[in-house]
Amino acid sequence: MHIPDIIIAVDGYSATGKSSVAKLVAKQFGFLYLDSGALYRGVTLYALENGLIDPEKGIDEAALQQALGHLDLTFRAGDGGGTYMGGRRIEEEIRTLEVSSWVSPVSAIPFVRKYVDERLHALARHGRVIMDGRDIGTTVFPDADIKVFKVASDEIRAKRRYNELVAKGEAPTMEAVLKNLKERDYIDSHRETSPLRRAEDAFVMDDTDMTLHEEVVWFEGLIRGKYGILE
Ligand code: CDP
Numbered sequence: 001m002h003i004p005d006i007i008i009a010v011d012g013y014s015a016t017g018k019s020s021v022a023k024l025v026a027k028q029f030g031f032l033y034l035d036s037g038a039l040y041r042g043v044t045l046y047a048l049e050n051g052l053i054d055p056e057k058g059i060d061e062a063a064l065q066q067a068l069g070h071l072d073l074t075f076r077a078g079d080g081g082g083t084y085m086g087g088r089r090i091e092e093e094i095r096t097l098e099v100s101s102w103v104s105p106v107s108a109i110p111f112v113r114k115y116v117d118e119r120l121h122a123l124a125r126h127g128r129v130i131m132d133g134r135d136i137g138t139t140v141f142p143d144a145d146i147k148v149f150k151v152a153s154d155e156i157r158a159k160r161r162y163n164e165l166v167a168k169g170e171a172p173t174m175e176a177v178l179k180n181l182k183e184r185d186y187i188d189s190h191r192e193t194s195p196l197r198r199a200e201d202a203f204v205m206d207d208t209d210m211t212l213h214e215e216v217v218w219f220e221g222l223i224r225g226k227y228g229i230l231e
Pocket residue numbers: 013014015016017018019036037038040041103104105107108132133134135136184185188
């Protein structure tokens with residue numbers, strides 16, 4: 001099956017498995033996968049490592065804004081690929097619960113959103129892209145050809161994220177993981193700039209009881225239907 005050169009936007013709540021299915025769809029159909037959340041996580045990691053976040057005083061916005069002028073966040077493909085900050089691979093560091101606990105306040109800052117949006121547009125300039133996040137179908141690529149909005153039950157989302165963190169050597173409690181997901185959902189949905197919401201023309205996928213394989217087949221069906229692809 002050959003899919004035309006389109007842009008696919010996958011948005012949704014925290015830990016609904018957006019990146020897992022987007023990566024597989026990208027691999028199967030030769031698309032570039034762009035993880036917008038990884039860039040927000042990269043900005044957050046930078047802020048944490050450089051003392052720009054104080055648990056009492058919050059985020060030093062002036063210093064962060066200045067730093068973004070020269071912050072080089074990007075993705076590399078292939079072996080050893082993933083998210084890079086300058087020459088350093090930060091794929092593991094950006095997924096910790098500590099980064100997760102600050103990423104929503106950081107990504108609610110308008111100049112941070114502008115920075116990430118510009119990076120995403122630069123990275124997607126050659127098209128044929130599947131991108132996941134919170135506002136891809138509403139703000140970043142409102143003209144995306146296919147828009148999907150993912151949802152799943154709180155229990156399954158927390159379970160999946162808990163297992164991921166444990167596999168990476170962290171020792172969180174299930175309660176802490178669920179609390180973080182709910183807090184991020186709340187902040188992401190209620191911020192002023194580009195809040196998380198379903199684009200009117202997005203198809204909703206509830207993957208609570210779906211396997212990853214079923215999700216890929218679902219995407220395939222959606223694309224076949226839209227473009228009349230039979231073979
Ligand atoms: O993997 P998970 O769904 O938990 O989160 P993520 O996609 O890595 O995104 C991390 C955080 O970045 C989200 O909770 C949002 O605060 C922010 N984000 C955003 O504001 N806009 C996007 N397009 C993507 C992520």
